[in-house]
Amino acid sequence: MSKSAASKLAEHVRRATGVDVAECYQCGKCTAGCPMARWMDVVPSQIMRLVQIGDDEAAARLLSSAAIWVCAGCLTCTQRCPKKLDPAAVIDALRELSYQQGKVPASQRKVLAFHKAFLKVVEKAGRMSEIPLTALYKMTSGDLVSDVTLAPRMLVRGKLPLVPKVVRNRRQMKRIFAACRKGDRL
Amino acid sequence: MTPLGYYPGCSDHGSGRELGMSVHALARLAGVELKEIEDWNCCGATAAHNLSHDLAVALPYRVLALAEAQGLAEILTPCAACFSRLKGTVVRLARSADLAARMRQVTGLEYRGPLRIINVVEFVNRLLAGGLKDKLAAPLAGLKVATYYGCLLSRGENIIEGDDAENPASMTPAVKAAGAQVVPWNFATECCGGGFSMSFTDAVVDLSEQILADARAAGADCIVTGCPMCHSNLDMRQLTINSRGRGPYDVPVLYLTELVGLAAGLGPKELGLDCHFVDAMRLLSRAEPRPA
Amino acid sequence: MAQTETKTAEAAAAFQPRIVAFVCNWCTYAGADLAGTSRLRYPPNVRIIKLPCTGRIDPLFILKAFEGGADAVLVSGCHPGDCHYTSGNYHARRRWALFRRLLDLTGIDERRLFFSWVSAAEGQKFADLVADITEKVRAAGPLEPANPARRRL
Amino acid sequence: MARIGVFICHCGENIARTVDCAAVAAAAAKMPGVVHSADYKYMCSDPGQQMIRQAIAEKKLTGAVVGACSPRMHEPTFRRAAAEAGLNPYLLEMANLREHCSWVHEDRAAATAKAIDLVRVMVEKVKRNRSLYPIRVPIEPTALVVGGGIAGIQAALDIAGGGKKVILVERGPSIGGHMARLSETFPTLDCSQCILTPRMVEAASHPNITLMTYSEVEAVEGFVGNFQVTIRRKAKYVDWSKCTGCGDCWAKCPARKIPSEFDARLGARTAIYRPFPQAVPNKPVIDREHCIMLTKGKCGACAKACQRGAVNFKDQDELVKVKVGAVVLATGFDLWDHSAYGEYGAGKFADVIDGFQFERLASASGPTGGEIRRPSDGQVPRTVVFIQCCGSRDEKVGKAYCSKICCMYTAKHGMLYKHKVHDGRAIVFYMDIRAAGKGYEEFIRRAVEADGVEYVRGRVSRIYRRTDGKLIVRGADTLAGRAVTVEADMVVLADAVVPRSGGEKLAQLFGVGYDTDGFYSEAHPKLRPVETAAAGVFLAGACQSPKDIPDSVAQASAAAAKVLGLFARPELEREPVVARVNENTCVHCRACIQACPYGAVEDHEIRDRKGHLVRTVARVNEGLCQGCGTCVAICRSGCIDLEGFTDEQVFSEIATLE
């Protein structure tokens, strides 16, 4: 059991990550070092605090926050936490929950579209390659204009392979994706 | 010599191809056989862990299981992002029997483990210790290098054994062996924005610019890295940074393997040096032949 | 221990090991006190016998404890160098090497004899130690005298 | 026939919550030899003790067992009660039903069963107890104080003021400790030197105090009342009986660039030096590691300069033995070395300094004459960042504790800086403000409200130095919920307070415990805060836990009171737990003589009436024996036993556990 017994969210996080957020004493060192903090609507130490509280209001705020999608997973917070906690893992768990519950905020459309496009390509081909990824991402994110000038330059440098490599045992890949899918979401 | 397992990772054929090229070139030179894992799949970096914890483990699990079945005990994965996923998975599986059982079920594959996963820095250091050092001609004397570790070679399970997370130095011996010098700077471990290149370009531009600015202020002629993601953010995104009116920056970004390859006298094309966005070939003109 | 391996899991769970702990007054007894004042939890299977110093522990005490039905014996005193009596625990340690061999002769598995150092400040260590020993001994099962003559020791 | 009484205490709810005390008492009543058994809510209270006294008298008890808290808590209380009722106090034993049972178990049935076992063990033991009588030993009424900081000075002065002799041993060349290095002191901002130096002088000139500076404790023998302590007087290479402290020598010394410990490496000193102008004694020593003469064999400039011929390169360390009856340890603290913090620059940035360095910058006697100038280039910093809890409250570096003094001195530093650089910015990053002393909260508010020190609540994640020399501090403002970056000219880290180096070795010499952080352990955190587990050894100051000056002084005076209390009696009563040799069976193998850590076992010649030697046996000197029992366990022929822990007693205890 998580030591903050009242918080269902804390218990979920503990089960998913092994982190007991009750141990966080809100020093703020995670926020202080976070490279993405300035783009976050809820900074990492506040994320920890809201998980401690874990009531409906806190959960709603967390799961629909941009912050959990903005986190780059750089582990700076985890590296320096004086309580040896792992805020990055906590954020991972919240992100998965947010996705499963369909709470991803509109502002994070592009980020989500990218992750989904990436996994779609991997599901279909077993490997990621730039052209299908970019094509799928652009279709789903609506972000059609950015980086159009980069593609030709990548091409001439041999960085856009035209014939993507694929995994032979496609059945196995399908099985893995099917097994990891929760509901209709992955 | 027993062959070293090799996991190329998806960027090997695409955006990070010069890393793969230079790794292979060095391995050839050192007489190390790299045996690619057959039918390997994408490890899921950097998307899978955002949406599904299970998938983030299952994808690398398949790779590990294949490698083990193919009789490999050690796997080199030059991409730092893949390294992080594979090594993280090895560690997590060793820690939790539950997870291992679930993965067996999810994938239908058997992995007993633990395999040893090594990254590009460990690979280079190993080659150097194995005799490659004597083959270096040090044509890079005077070159000032900012060694960039980023997140994936300095933190968490990714940290190289014996290194210091805050002030890492595991690349230093290789840079020195290549005759170049390491400049002290502040952004060796700061995040470049990682996988947000496409989906959150603003952040990558900002963060990468800080890194470039600090390297330049420190007097570095180039940045050396071991991660294709960092490389693409720092190299390719320099164009974006410049196009947004910041800069202009013109800092070559090399893979450690390219740097050591140059010192070993390998051809720049063989190392993929011509594939960079920011001209790296000009570093060669600075290269001074070592006095006989 | 062949006979313990055949034990069923329930039997192992039902089995309450008896552990006798010989501890010194200054370090481990105080450490156990600290475990109490810190309200730490550990299994109730240990019975402490207080002595001034581990140097006072006669190997016969241990044999007697096993003979009396202890499933395990713990000997714990001050850390090396911290002995309240400057060197009593050092003398004790020198005797243990010999004693382990003696124990072997009696047919008692030497893994049932535990040595540790617990200082007055190490309440947590004491609690962990007792929990650990209890678990190990529970897994190993009750001490069945291999040689019934041992009872007459 | 044994007539044993058993008394089970509920300790309010503390025992009764998990142990069925009535059931324990009932079970005890059935134990062989028990003639009386009772339970009560608070055994140690007056009515509880009365119950014991009454039962002893009415039931003619020959022994008693109190099942209550740890004997380390109340054994003296109950033994006193027994004695008052006419029972020899050593015929009473305690079963530890609280610390070893109710507090550590949850299962009521199991805890009750264990409690019954614990009582049974003691009943069987007490049946075999003998009446014992305390041993009386004379006391040497001289105290040893180790460490000459404010705590040691205060303890020495109070003991000396009480009319007893004191030997004050200080490792450095001068007394004064860290307080001598401070600029002004919270919460009143008195000048540290002004309040300290008069006491230093008083200590040096007090007729009852013998000052031994540049000295360290080397070895300790004996026990409370009679310690023999060997002190190493390190070679000073200056004959202080001739030296006048004129200073001609250090003016001439060519080894001038040695970083000054006193000035926290911000200033330099010579090889022949006194640490600071107000040093006591105000005479120099030669630092043998840096003196050119002592390392390379040439120079001698100081000797030439000295008109009194006081310099003596042939000086040697000297071992001095003293006899003392009590000891006060006052070895103080140090600051944690923040070079372990890679994210704060690993100690490599000259302008990231520690608290002592700031004190020296702010001190009128410091290397900058009291002007705040940063070490790298001597500029006056326009923005200074102060970071609290550096190393403290950080499990990553293994220090979970709060260093207690740094909130206060950081506020002081911010204030002093603002007093000196009016238009500068002082920014403090803090997690909590711990200002619970008298006038302390008011002091903090003054720093904020009157002096404009800016407080930001959050820890700092990283400091790095930009090429233009600015220190970039990345912190958080958790109250505003954002990351903040400050461009600073200087950063002051409030490093954790840690015990002095070598403290553990000293503790081992005296048999004093220390905690995992290395701070000396008191005998009881609330009720015996200046005593240690080693009888006759007391604690004062920051060696026990981080302390400010008022706390250090208060504890020093308390330690002095304990020493004076001990010395008020001519003799000491000691626990009669001693070994005894059965002279009839001893074969004089001398194993015990060699094993005894106190040299308490001696050869004893048995002579007949005519004085002819019959044989030689071992005999224990009660005055020296401390009752460890090593000799007992070592005697192959079983002819030594230990009072209070006889073989018979221990075997009977073991036997009950069947």
Ligand SMILES: Cc1cc2nc3c(=O)[nH]c(=O)nc-3n(C[C@H](O)[C@H](O)[C@H](O)COP(=O)(O)OP(=O)(O)OC[C@H]3O[C@@H](n4cnc5c(N)ncnc54)[C@H](O)[C@@H]3O)c2cc1C
């Ligand atoms: C930056 C800073 C600012 C401070 N400002 C204030 C303030 O404004 N107000 C306030 O009340 N407090 C302040 N303090 C706290 C104050 O310094 C301490 O409370 C005080 O110095 C503790 O005194 P002490 O005698 O216990 O220890 P110390 O001052 O450390 O003295 C110990 C002495 O023992 C000696 N010694 C150590 N080991 C041995 C040994 N083995 N043998 C012989 N001698 C030994 C040492 O050489 C030293 O002389 C400050 C502390 C710091 C770090």
Ligand SMILES: Cc1cc2nc3c(=O)[nH]c(=O)nc-3n(C[C@H](O)[C@H](O)[C@H](O)COP(=O)(O)OP(=O)(O)OC[C@H]3O[C@@H](n4cnc5c(N)ncnc54)[C@H](O)[C@@H]3O)c2cc1C
């Ligand atoms: C809610 C609460 C919880 C606490 N919990 C803890 C805790 O867990 N741990 C801890 O360490 N501390 C605790 N404390 C603090 C602790 O109570 C005090 O530190 C302690 O009681 C102080 O003791 P004292 O002797 O100074 O004062 P008091 O306990 O107040 O004793 C003063 C005595 O003097 C008598 N007296 C007063 N005036 C006169 C007079 N003119 N003439 C004669 N007699 C007089 C009073 O009747 C009284 O008996 C707690 C305090 C509170 C309020």
Ligand code: SF4
């Ligand atoms: S650094 Fe750790 S303890 Fe501090 S606020 Fe973040 S998670 Fe909590």
Ligand code: SF4
């Ligand atoms: S892992 Fe995420 S939250 Fe933690 S420092 Fe990096 S970006 Fe910030």
Ligand code: SF4
């Ligand atoms: S010159 Fe001589 S008398 Fe003067 S301080 Fe030096 S040693 Fe002492």
Ligand code: SF4
């Ligand atoms: S002999 Fe040593 S102390 Fe004296 S002046 Fe020379 S260097 Fe200085």
Ligand code: SF4
């Ligand atoms: S006293 Fe203040 S600054 Fe020092 S450790 Fe405690 S809380 Fe932190």
Ligand code: SF4
């Ligand atoms: S007043 Fe009391 S409760 Fe409030 S901060 Fe001070 S000590 Fe803590």
Ligand code: SF4
């Ligand atoms: S060890 Fe025993 S027999 Fe030997 S001298 Fe000592 S008391 Fe006598």
Ligand code: SF4
């Ligand atoms: S019990 Fe024995 S060994 Fe211990 S001090 Fe006394 S005489 Fe010495």
